[in-house]
Amino acid sequence: MESKAKDTELTERLKLIESMVAEGRQSSESWGWTFVLWGIAYYIATAWAMWGHSNLAWPVTMITAGVVSSVIASRMTRGQPETMLGRAIGAVWASMGISLFIVLISLGITERYDTHVFMAIIGMMLGTANATSAIILKWKMQFACAVVWLGSAVASCFGTENQAWIAFLAATFFCQIVFGVYAMIRESQRRRSGVVHA
Amino acid sequence: MPEMPELNPVIHGKLRLALLSLLSGVDEAEFTWLREKTGSTDGNLGAQLMKLEEAGYVAMKKRFVLRKPQTLYRMTEKGRAALTEYISALKELLGSAI
Numbered sequence: 001m002e003s004k005a006k007d008t009e010l011t012e013r014l015k016l017i018e019s020m021v022a023e024g025r026q027s028s029e030s031w032g033w034t035f036v037l038w039g040i041a042y043y044i045a046t047a048w049a050m051w052g053h054s055n056l057a058w059p060v061t062m063i064t065a066g067v068v069s070s071v072i073a074s075r076m077t078r079g080q081p082e083t084m085l086g087r088a089i090g091a092v093w094a095s096m097g098i099s100l101f102i103v104l105i106s107l108g109i110t111e112r113y114d115t116h117v118f119m120a121i122i123g124m125m126l127g128t129a130n131a132t133s134a135i136i137l138k139w140k141m142q143f144a145c146a147v148v149w150l151g152s153a154v155a156s157c158f159g160t161e162n163q164a165w166i167a168f169l170a171a172t173f174f175c176q177i178v179f180g181v182y183a184m185i186r187e188s189q190r191r192r193s194g195v196v197h198a
Numbered sequence: 199m200p201e202m203p204e205l206n207p208v209i210h211g212k213l214r215l216a217l218l219s220l221l222s223g224v225d226e227a228e229f230t231w232l233r234e235k236t237g238s239t240d241g242n243l244g245a246q247l248m249k250l251e252e253a254g255y256v257a258m259k260k261r262f263v264l265r266k267p268q269t270l271y272r273m274t275e276k277g278r279a280a281l282t283e284y285i286s287a288l289k290e291l292l293g294s295a296i
């Protein structure tokens with residue numbers, strides 16, 4: 001009888017360890033909104049470049065989106081501890097964003113801008129970042145986004161300029177807006193699932 | 199009869215075990231975050247963290263962010279080793295029960 005009670009107590013301790021480790025790791029995984037924000041930024045930049053015929057459309061929109069993301073992220077993560085997983089994912093996206101910005105700005109300044117190359121670079125970089133995150137997080141849905149982005153990169157190499165834009169806008173819709181909203185719903189469900197207090 | 203392992207009494211306390219488990223998954227954590235996750239009171243949490251600190255299992259540092267004081271805790275290598283050892287002992291004691 002006493003042995004059974006002790007076993008129950010020890011099993012409870014083991015469950016407590018598992019739930020607390022999981023709780024700690026989950027703390028900073030709330031990034032669905034960034035996908036939606038950047039998706040909207042891509043649409044604004046595209047519309048501005050197309051109808052406003054401005055060379056500043058992409059750099060200005062991307063810098064603004066970068067600043068807005070940083071401000072919101074710093075407010076949201078205030079008081080939240082950093083995890084190894086969060087840092088790894090953050091590093092992937094930050095280095096992708098910086099690389100993409102430098103290459104595209106350089107192409108713009110040297111006037112070697114070409115829609116096909118522009119779309120292929122964006123699709124390839126976003127595909128790589130999504131694939132890396134998906135592999136780290138073991139998240140099939142994000143891996144599907146990586147495939148869509150890489151598909152849009154390939155399509156922009158083979159298709160006409162209009163087809164390249166359609167592929168880019170479609171990939172933005174599915175992989176930024178739809179996926180972002182889906183990620184936000186998942187995060188909210190996880191938060192609602194509650195905390196196991198000690 | 200084989201000798202059964204003993205459970206580390208510093209870690210065995212429910213709140214101290216929860217704190218070490220939480221800290222094992224993060225780089226460092228604020229006092230307020232630990233309080234929120236464990237649902238503990240300030241006094242009890244502070245006392246248990248002090249016990250862990252005295253045992254060398256956690257390290258504490260204070261800093262100011264936007265003029266507000268922050269108390270941060272992180273798990274030490276000694277704490278990580280102790281928690282690993284505790285889990286092994288726990289599994290050994292439970293044996294076929296898990």
